[in-house]
Amino acid sequence: xxxxxxxxxxxxxxxxxxxxxxxxxxxxxxxxxxxxxxxxxxxxxxxxxxxxxxxxxxxxxxxxxxxxxxxxxxxxxxxxxxxxxxxxxxxxxxxxxxxxxxxxxxxxxxxxxxxxxxxxxxxxxxxxxxxxxxxxxxxxxxxxxxxxxxxxxxxxxxxxxxxxxxxxxxxxxxxxxxxxxxxxxxxxxxxxxxxxxxxxxxxxxxxxxxxxxxxxxxxxxxxxxxxxxxxxxxxxxxxxxxxxxxxxxxxxxxxxxxxxxxxxxxxxxxxxxxxxxxxxxxxxxxxxxxxxxxxxxxxxxxxxxxxxxxxxxxxxxxxxxxxxxxxxxxxxxxxxxxxxxxxxxxxxxxxxxxxxxxxxxxxxxxxxxxxxxxxxxxxxxxxxxxxxxxxxxxxxxxxxxxxxxxxxxxxxxxxxxxxxxxxxxxxxxxxxxxxxx
Numbered sequence: 381x382x383x384x385x386x387x388x389x390x391x392x393x394x395x396x397x398x399x400x401x402x403x404x405x406x407x408x409x410x411x412x413x414x415x416x417x418x419x420x421x422x423x424x425x426x427x428x429x430x431x432x433x434x435x436x437x438x439x440x441x442x443x444x445x446x447x448x449x450x451x452x453x454x455x456x457x458x459x460x461x462x463x464x465x466x467x468x469x470x471x472x473x474x475x476x477x478x479x480x481x482x483x484x485x486x487x488x489x490x491x492x493x494x495x496x497x498x499x500x501x502x503x504x505x506x507x508x509x510x511x512x513x514x515x516x517x518x519x520x521x522x523x524x525x526x527x528x529x530x531x532x533x534x535x536x537x538x539x540x541x542x543x544x545x546x547x548x549x550x551x552x553x554x555x556x557x558x559x560x561x562x563x564x565x566x567x568x569x570x571x572x573x574x575x576x577x578x579x580x581x582x583x584x585x586x587x588x589x590x591x592x593x594x595x596x597x598x599x600x601x602x603x604x605x606x607x608x609x610x611x612x613x614x615x616x617x618x619x620x621x622x623x624x625x626x627x628x629x630x631x632x633x634x635x636x637x638x639x640x641x642x643x644x645x646x647x648x649x650x651x652x653x654x655x656x657x658x659x660x661x662x663x664x665x666x667x668x669x670x671x672x673x674x675x676x677x678x679x680x681x682x683x684x685x686x687x688x689x690x691x692x693x694x695x696x697x698x699x700x701x702x703x704x705x706x707x708x709x710x711x712x713x714x715x716x717x718x719x720x721x722x723x724x725x726x727x728x729x730x731x732x733x734x735x736x737x738x739x740x741x742x743x744x745x746x747x748x749x750x751x752x753x754x755x756x757x758x759x760x761x762x763x764x765x766x767x768x769x770x771x772x773x774x775x776x777x778x779x780x781x782x783x784x785x786x787x788x789x790x791x792x793x794x795x796x797x798x799x800x801x802x803x804x805x806x807x808x809x810x811x812x813x814x815x816x817x
Contacts, residue, residue, distance in 0.1 A: 409445065487512045493716060578617045773788070
């Protein structure tokens with residue numbers, strides 16, 4: 381008696397990112413070239429963890445070969461988490477086995493990577509698994525300088541949006557608070573803000589303490605607005621990483637009504653009106669000095685996730701899809717794929733697991749890097765020189781209509797906090813360049 385060859389299945393979990401279709405198509409073509417039948421699993425783990433096998437379809441080259449340059453995912457996507465319930469994981473494994481699947485490619489972020497790793501263990505070797513790292517947040521545990529696919533497209537589209545807002549801000553003499561996606565790390569906010577030369581950028585990594593006081597964020601923003609006004613400018617754009625929300629003091633989070641969480645226990649940050657909260661708090665802070673400014677909050681995230689991938693991500697994602705399929709065809713399992721120095725390198729789950737969280741590690745922005753230091757030099761914020769130069773300090777205090785000592789008492793703590801980052805404060809390129817404009 382002979383049995384039919386095992387199939388290879390592909391699914392996508394988490395949130396959308398440009399390039400998912402490129403991975404699916406390239407992986408399916410590579411597997412079929414090796415004589416393996418390929419199934420596309422609809423909506424991530426959603427149906428598998430219910431034991432439902434009616435949401436799988438065969439992927440034929442003639443039907444999918446030109447879908448790689450479009451955004452979204454033609455297999456859908458979902459955040460359903462099979463690791464929360466042993467029965468759900470058992471259902472997922474059994475559903476795949478009933479579909480005669482012996483190899484699985486998962487596409488997603490750190491949560492999907494953990495689900496993939498857990499499924500590989502639960503299958504006891506019957507299903508070989510490989511994970512393709514995907515997130516516009518750029519926060520998966522890859523070596524420094526290697527992006528996650530989708531990030532560069534998201535940054536590119538985000539830059540185009542913020543560029544227009546910067547022109548609008550200058551034209552209408554207002555400020556924009558742009559909240560960029562990034563559940564934990566500030567890569568996307570910093571990448572957009574640095575490329576477009578936004579007035580300032582705030583990311584969670586610049587705060588070494590466990591929690592962030594809302595007042596600290598408010599004073600950074602108010603300080604930037606006051607400094608800008610001291611130069612005779614009423615406009616600006618601040619880009620804020622949405623991950624700041626998760627670091628707010630618990631008392632501040634308690635003020636947010638009906639905070640939703642996803643299946644992985646994370647706050648649905650996109651549903652939190654963080655921009656409006658900051659806007660209201662900054663307006664109130666400026667009112668203490670009898671100052672008014674128009675502030676508009678803008679969330680940037682959903683517009684980026686399903687954009688058509690730029691050529692970089694299109695090629696990069698196709699390479700990852702090819703290597704993921706090849707890794708399985710060659711008998712590999714239990715790894716996340718990466719391309720380093722032009723070569724395929726598997727990152728095995730056992731090596732990238734965080735011993736504390738039992739999940740894949742999260743890559744944060746390195747605030748000690750030269751890249752971050754350069755970004756800070758071009759931001760407009762209160763800095764040490766503002767307090768050491770009597771003329772600058774007098775200009776700021778006059779703008780607030782308070783004494784020099786009072787201004788120092790209210791805002792100097794921001795400089796003391798920055799000192800923890802050991803930022804070079806000798807070259808104020810962007811800060812001083814804005815004065816004559």
